[in-house]
Amino acid sequence: MKTSSFTSSLAWTRCFVFAAASFLHLAAGAAPTAAPHEHQEFEAMLAAPYHGENRAEARTFTLSFDYPGLQGRRSVHWRLELVAPDGRQVARWQGQATLSGRPLDVPVRWQGRVANRPPAPGVYKVRLRAASGSEEVEQAWDIAVGSLPAPALPSFAPLPGRRGQLQAAPAPGALPYTVYYGNLHSQTRDSDGGGALDACRGAQDPQTAPFGPDAAFPYARAHGLDMLMVSEHNHMYDGSDGTRADADPAAARVLYQTGLQTARAFNEAHKDFLALYGMEWGVISNGGHLNIFNSDELLGWEKNGKGELLADTLTPRNDYGALYSLMRQRGWIGQFNHPSLKDQFKVNGVPLAYTADGDEAMALCEVMNSTAFSTNDKEGETRRSNFEAACNKLLEAGYHLAFSSNQDNHCANWGASYTNRTAVLLPAGAALSRDSFVAALKARRVFATMDKASQLIFTANGRLMGERFDNRGPLQLSVQFANGAGRTAATVAIMEGVPGRNGMVTQMASAAVVSIVPSAGPHFYYAKLTQDDGKVLWSAPVWVDQAAD
Known part of the structure; x- marks a missing residue:
C-alpha cells in the first residue's frame, strides 16, 4: 500500500456496480x-x-x-x-x-x-x-x-420463535405474532451458486456446481433457519451467463418448475420450515438485482437462435417500470437486492425511481449482506456490506419498504456464513406457508438483524411497525428489544424521513421511547438499535400522515 493524494473530482457514491467486461x-x-x-x-x-x-x-x-x-x-x-x-x-x-x-x-x-x-x-x-x-x-x-450510557428500554414480552428462538410460547401480554428467521437471498446450481465449500472461489459457471435446491433447503433447516429463499438468476436458465443460441426453451421452463416443485415437496414434508423458490431478476450492469418471491412464471428477455423466448413470460431487460407493473398485476412481491445509489433500478433514466406500481410490488430492501462468496459455515464471516443509504433514498422517494438482511450465498453454506437474518412476523397460530409469508411482507411485518437471537419491535401509538395511519396530536414512538443470549442494547436511534421528499433521512432521537407532535403531512420513522457487541437491528418503518391542528 502506498499513501497518495486522492483525486477530489471522484463522484463518491455507494454502489454495487459490476464491470462491463x-x-x-x-x-x-x-x-x-x-x-x-x-x-x-x-x-x-x-x-x-x-x-x-x-x-x-x-x-x-x-x-x-x-x-x-x-x-x-x-x-x-x-x-x-x-x-x-x-x-x-x-x-x-x-x-x-x-x-x-x-x-x-x-x-x-x-x-x-x-x-x-x-x-x-x-x-x-x-x-x-x-x-x-x-x-x-x-x-x-x-x-x-468513550463510555456511553445504556438506553432505557421499555419492558418487552418477547415473541415466541418457531424453533426455540427466545421463548417457545407467548408470554402474557405479548404481541399476537410468532417470529421466523430466514435468509431471503441465495443461489444454487440452477444458476451460479451451489459450489462445494472446499472449491468455491466465487460465482460458479451456471448449472455446473454439485448442489441444487434439493440440498439447500435441508441444509438451511439443519442449521436452524426457519426460511430459505433460493433466488436463481432469471437469465441463467439456459445454462450460461450469456445467451445460448441452441438453448431449449422447454428445458429452461422445466428447470424453473422443478425448483418450485422441490420447494413445495420440502414444505409438505417439513411443516416447521418454509422453502421458497423464485428468481433474482435483472443484471447489475446499468440494471439492478431484485428478488421476486412468489412467481410461478419464469420471467426473461433472452431468446435463442430461433427467436424463441427462454422463459415463460417476456419482461424487457432493465425495464423496471414495466416489471413493477407486471408484478402488481400478478400480485407478486419483491425485494431490492444490495441496492446501489448509482445507476440502478432506473425508470425514465432516474436511478432508484419511484413508481406507484413499484411501491405496491416492492416490500423489502436489503440493508446489509454478508459477502456473497463466503465459504464460512460457522457464522463467523467478517466481510459485510451496508446498504442503508440506498434503502433510505428509496424510502425518501416514496417506497414503503421494510429492511431485510441476507447472505446472497453462492457457496453451499446457505444461511450459515454469518448470524444475520431477516425476521418475519406471522399471526400467532398461522401456518408457515408461502401465502402467510407473502401476506406478512405485504404488511411489512419484518425486521432485519445481524444477530439471529435478537428481536426488535417498533410501535407508534401502539401500532405495529409496517403500518400506515393518520394521526392527530401526539405520537408516541417505542422501541422494544430482546436477546436470547445475554446481549444488551448499547445505543438506540429513531430515524425520521418524509416519503416523496427525496431528501435525507436523519436521526430524530436517541431514546427508546419518545413523544412528539409531528409537523403536518406525511412522515416515516424506523428504529435502529446497536447491541453491546456492535451488531445492528433495523425495524420496519411506520408511516404517519399527521393532521394539521
Whole structure:
C-alpha cells in the first residue's frame, strides 16, 4: 500500500456496480453471445470494531478489496473518514492498493485520539469510499467512542420463535405474532451458486456446481433457519451467463418448475420450515438485482437462435417500470437486492425511481449482506456490506419498504456464513406457508438483524411497525428489544424521513421511547438499535400522515 493524494473530482457514491467486461462461456453445442459476467465486479467492504481495545479507543479498521475473475491488475484508490456525532470529519486516511486476482485486506490503525487528544464520547461513523476505474463503492458503520450510557428500554414480552428462538410460547401480554428467521437471498446450481465449500472461489459457471435446491433447503433447516429463499438468476436458465443460441426453451421452463416443485415437496414434508423458490431478476450492469418471491412464471428477455423466448413470460431487460407493473398485476412481491445509489433500478433514466406500481410490488430492501462468496459455515464471516443509504433514498422517494438482511450465498453454506437474518412476523397460530409469508411482507411485518437471537419491535401509538395511519396530536414512538443470549442494547436511534421528499433521512432521537407532535403531512420513522457487541437491528418503518391542528 502506498499513501497518495486522492483525486477530489471522484463522484463518491455507494454502489454495487459490476464491470462491463465481456466473457465467453463455451459449452457443448453453440456458444452463448457475449455478456457482462454477473459477478465480475469491484468489491470494497469495511470492518470497523464497535469498541476500542482494552478500554482504550484505539482500534484497527480493515478494508477488504476484491475483483472476482480479474485478469491482470487493477488499481484501487480509497479514503477512510472518521465522522464525529456532530457531523464533523475528525480524521482521514487515504491511499491506493493494487488488486491482482486475490482478495486484499488493508489495515488502517486509529490510535484513538483526535487532534492528539482523547475524543469526546459518542457514536462516531467510519466511512469508506473506494474506487477502481469507473466503479465506486461507499460503506459506513457506526462505532462507540468513550463510555456511553445504556438506553432505557421499555419492558418487552418477547415473541415466541418457531424453533426455540427466545421463548417457545407467548408470554402474557405479548404481541399476537410468532417470529421466523430466514435468509431471503441465495443461489444454487440452477444458476451460479451451489459450489462445494472446499472449491468455491466465487460465482460458479451456471448449472455446473454439485448442489441444487434439493440440498439447500435441508441444509438451511439443519442449521436452524426457519426460511430459505433460493433466488436463481432469471437469465441463467439456459445454462450460461450469456445467451445460448441452441438453448431449449422447454428445458429452461422445466428447470424453473422443478425448483418450485422441490420447494413445495420440502414444505409438505417439513411443516416447521418454509422453502421458497423464485428468481433474482435483472443484471447489475446499468440494471439492478431484485428478488421476486412468489412467481410461478419464469420471467426473461433472452431468446435463442430461433427467436424463441427462454422463459415463460417476456419482461424487457432493465425495464423496471414495466416489471413493477407486471408484478402488481400478478400480485407478486419483491425485494431490492444490495441496492446501489448509482445507476440502478432506473425508470425514465432516474436511478432508484419511484413508481406507484413499484411501491405496491416492492416490500423489502436489503440493508446489509454478508459477502456473497463466503465459504464460512460457522457464522463467523467478517466481510459485510451496508446498504442503508440506498434503502433510505428509496424510502425518501416514496417506497414503503421494510429492511431485510441476507447472505446472497453462492457457496453451499446457505444461511450459515454469518448470524444475520431477516425476521418475519406471522399471526400467532398461522401456518408457515408461502401465502402467510407473502401476506406478512405485504404488511411489512419484518425486521432485519445481524444477530439471529435478537428481536426488535417498533410501535407508534401502539401500532405495529409496517403500518400506515393518520394521526392527530401526539405520537408516541417505542422501541422494544430482546436477546436470547445475554446481549444488551448499547445505543438506540429513531430515524425520521418524509416519503416523496427525496431528501435525507436523519436521526430524530436517541431514546427508546419518545413523544412528539409531528409537523403536518406525511412522515416515516424506523428504529435502529446497536447491541453491546456492535451488531445492528433495523425495524420496519411506520408511516404517519399527521393532521394539521
